[in-house]
Amino acid sequence: MAVASKKIPAPELVTPRRALLSVSDKTGLVAFAAALSERGIELVSTGGTAAAIADAGIAVRDVSELTGFPEIMDGRVKTLHPGVHGGLLAIRDDDDHRTAMEANDIAAIDIAVINLYPFEDVRAAGGDYPTTVENIDIGGPAMIRAAAKNHAYVTVVTDPADYDAVIAELEERNGSVSYPFRQQMAARAYARTAAYDAAISNWFADELAIENPRHRAVAGTLKDVMRYGENPHQTAGFYVSGENRPGVATATLHQGKQLSYNNINDTDAAFELVAEFAPDKGAACAIIKHANPCGVGMGEDLLGAYHKALACDPVSAFGGIVAFNGILDAATAEEVVKVFTEVIIAPEVTDEAKAIIAAKKNLRLLTTGDLPDPRAAGLTASTVSGGLLVQSRDNGVVDDLDLKVVTQRGPSAAELDDLKFAFRVAKHVKSNAIVYVKDGATVGIGAGQMSRVDSARIAARKAQDAAEAQGLSEPLTKGSAVASDAFFPFADGLLSAIEAGATSVIQPGGSMRDDEVIKAADEAGIAMVLTGMRHFRH
Incomplete structure (x- = not known):
């Protein structure tokens, strides 16, 4: 009462x-x-x-x-x-x-x-x-x-x-x-x-390991009032949760104007993706546009990784977010500033690299001190009309999975490396996701399509465009490894990847037509590996 x-x-x-x-x-x-x-x-x-x-x-x-x-x-x-x-x-x-x-x-x-x-x-x-x-x-x-x-x-x-x-x-x-x-x-x-x-x-x-408490409270502390939200007619604020996770919310902004709402979304996507690649396994770079990767590469150093990432889709990289998994050096900074870039984020940056970036006064430079742990538990939330969807973070890592070879031909060591690389990236691509990888770099990415076949075809077309831009006689999808974030419901998506030149594929499996898909792989002589884990990202 x-x-x-x-x-x-x-x-x-x-x-x-x-x-x-x-x-x-x-x-x-x-x-x-x-x-x-x-x-x-x-x-x-x-x-x-x-x-x-x-x-x-x-x-x-x-x-x-x-x-x-x-x-x-x-x-x-x-x-x-x-x-x-x-x-x-x-x-x-x-x-x-x-x-x-x-x-x-x-x-x-x-x-x-x-x-x-x-x-x-x-x-x-x-x-x-x-x-x-x-x-x-x-x-x-x-x-x-x-x-x-x-x-x-x-x-x-x-x-x-x-x-x-x-x-x-x-x-x-x-x-x-x-x-x-x-x-x-x-x-x-x-x-x-x-x-x-x-x-x-x-x-x-x-x-107490209560996965779904009867009442779920979500709170944050205002960090910045945004100039606007996703679009100029929307208002927005940036709130920090206090979670002790390196990333855009805890980063130091060294230069550049205030991050926009879209910058924050994209920078978070870029840094979470590049963190999938442990620094002790090699230098890595991810370039993000509209929350999707347009290129990811690994190399002996950050400069090599950046060149590989940029080559995948240099057109989309214009105005993108660039993330690194190591200390940003001067040589790499010199190359990055040649392309219009909104944000650079890395764990650390050298003084020489800072000086080079300083010449681009509107380019935001962020450092975090460390990388987020892709295996760490945590929660993510999104709103719906009248409600809140809360789930545990997707902390599945391909290196921890029991991979199962289901085709007559198994992948070579080089193919397996590229398959794992592709699956790491696919985890961070909007569904339906198809990712082609060759020699430690993405060579074609298809994102956010209603049909997995369309994602495979779009990724192949982007690879063709990139090949033409580089003066190559054929796209790098020839001889590539391909990853799908979820199972192939029919063989047609796989056949599109095979047509693009993929010789090995990694996917979760679990379709009612797995046998049909595996048969198509065997008929084409390609290797297929199942992960048992899917990575839908909406």
């Missing part, structure tokens, strides 16, 4: 007389406390926060003076008391509330400055179970929610980034705080506690 409101209007301005400060993150605390004190606002605080304020020579009362009760149980219980919550929740213009305050000696609290135990940081650092549980804040969220609910009278502050705004508001309003400002701060406060509870609930789901 809903609780009825007395419909007492909120005052436009509130002049704060008392502030409660209880913070884990003490960034900017002393300066903020001093600014409040200088305006005649009495300070009340707890534990370490009170000590930090007092050590700076600023007058502060301990919260126990409000509650008449000491902190107990190692500080677990200190603010869960009517003396605190009554001061936060009281409706100042309600006669009954004022009577209760007077009868119980409850003092009004007009500003609540509270941030929470660093649960997210402890979790990200891999804290053990008891330590992580101990960093679940109880009193903090309770006070934040109480203050935010009563924003008609109380200003709640949950982030040191807002301290300057509070002081500016007090200055502009001659020591008062306006109702719209209090509303904004309350909105931020509830968003903060929601994100905090989301982090806790998701941690429990991970720890």
